[in-house]
Amino acid sequence: MPRYKQLKKLTSAQEKLLLAHYRAEWLEAEYALEKHEKIEKAKEVGAQIGKTILGLALAAGVVTIALVTPGAFMAIGIFRERRKSGRGTPIRHYIVSSRLPQDLRMGSSRQYWQYQKKGADTYEITITKKGREKALAQMMREFKLRKKDRWDGQWRIVMFDIPRKNNWVRNELRKKLKEIGMHQLQQSVFVYPYPCEAEIDLWVDLLSANDAVIQITTTLPKKQEKEAKEYFGL
Numbered sequence: 001m002p003r004y005k006q007l008k009k010l011t012s013a014q015e016k017l018l019l020a021h022y023r024a025e026w027l028e029a030e031y032a033l034e035k036h037e038k039i040e041k042a043k044e045v046g047a048q049i050g051k052t053i054l055g056l057a058l059a060a061g062v063v064t065i066a067l068v069t070p071g072a073f074m075a076i077g078i079f080r081e082r083r084k085s086g087r088g089t090p091i092r093h094y095i096v097s098s099r100l101p102q103d104l105r106m107g108s109s110r111q112y113w114q115y116q117k118k119g120a121d122t123y124e125i126t127i128t129k130k131g132r133e134k135a136l137a138q139m140m141r142e143f144k145l146r147k148k149d150r151w152d153g154q155w156r157i158v159m160f161d162i163p164r165k166n167n168w169v170r171n172e173l174r175k176k177l178k179e180i181g182m183h184q185l186q187q188s189v190f191v192y193p194y195p196c197e198a199e200i201d202l203w204v205d206l207l208s209a210n211d212a213v214i215q216i217t218t219t220l221p222k223k224q225e226k227e228a229k230e231y232f233g234l
Helices: 012-032 035-045 049-060 080-085 100-109 129-141 164-179 197-206 222-232
Strands: 062-069 072-078 090-096 113-119 122-127 155-160 183-186 189-192 213-218
Touching: 012 049, 012 090, 012 129, 012 197, 049 062, 049 072, 049 090, 049 100, 049 113, 049 122, 049 129, 100 113, 100 122, 122 129, 155 164, 155 197, 164 183, 164 197, 183 222, 197 213
Parallel strands: none
Antiparallel strands: 062 072, 062 122, 072 090, 113 122, 155 189, 155 213, 183 189
């Protein structure tokens, strides 16, 4: 895991890229399962209350949490920038918790968010500056490249040549490319089947490795393509 304190500070454009990526993941998860399946899944894995609220609040600004079944709450966020044409696109997450009020107070005491009780089992949460920083760090730790429904037959290749004097940068970039989902073909050559140039640029820039990294989109020799296809299940 990269030591994020040693990375460059995120620019506003990079924050927007992370948020867009994160929101798309929320929406994919929302559309993938029916409501009752999500509630059952939340019961199985146990909800990470703080993580859920921070993620949704960062993506949407304001989150409403409401009871939907005994012991199960639904957290709903709406994208602010899309409200011009209506209420925007909702993103939801189901929470199974017997101690939601306590969790809300804990997050508030840590200054991650502010909240108000709007009804018997309804709360409205607004993220703070400290909570935003916490959520962005969390988002960076858990970042994964997204897959597409169809593959266009092209490979996105990342190659780098970083001097030994920048050993930390080389090791962190190699580690991060693996973590986000790329396949390592050679020591400093990674591939991915779907568009990801902007996402790779993000991590390359944060590690100040721009001059040492090359990205190309092309086909692969048969042997390497067979290996990559098997890895990605194509």
